[in-house]
Amino acid sequence: xxxxxxxxxxxxxxxxxxxxxxxxxxxxxxxxxxxxxxxxxxxxxxxxxxxxx
Numbered sequence: 001x002x003x004x005x006x007x008x009x010x011x012x013x014x015x016x017x018x019x020x021x022x023x024x025x026x027x028x029x030x031x032x033x034x035x036x037x038x039x040x041x042x043x044x045x046x047x048x049x050x051x052x053x
Contacts, residue, residue: 029043
């Protein structure tokens with residue numbers, strides 16, 4: 001196994017572990033009864049900052 005294959009495997013394993021750990025929080029957040037609105041960074045992530053007018 002080359003170093004590149006090992007590094008790719010480690011990265012994929014870390015991503016899979018993060019997804020497994022985040023799933024219960026995502027389910028609990030999506031099943032809450034109230035509307036989060038556009039201010040909820042989890043439901044409405046902003047990759048770019050808003051432009052000031």
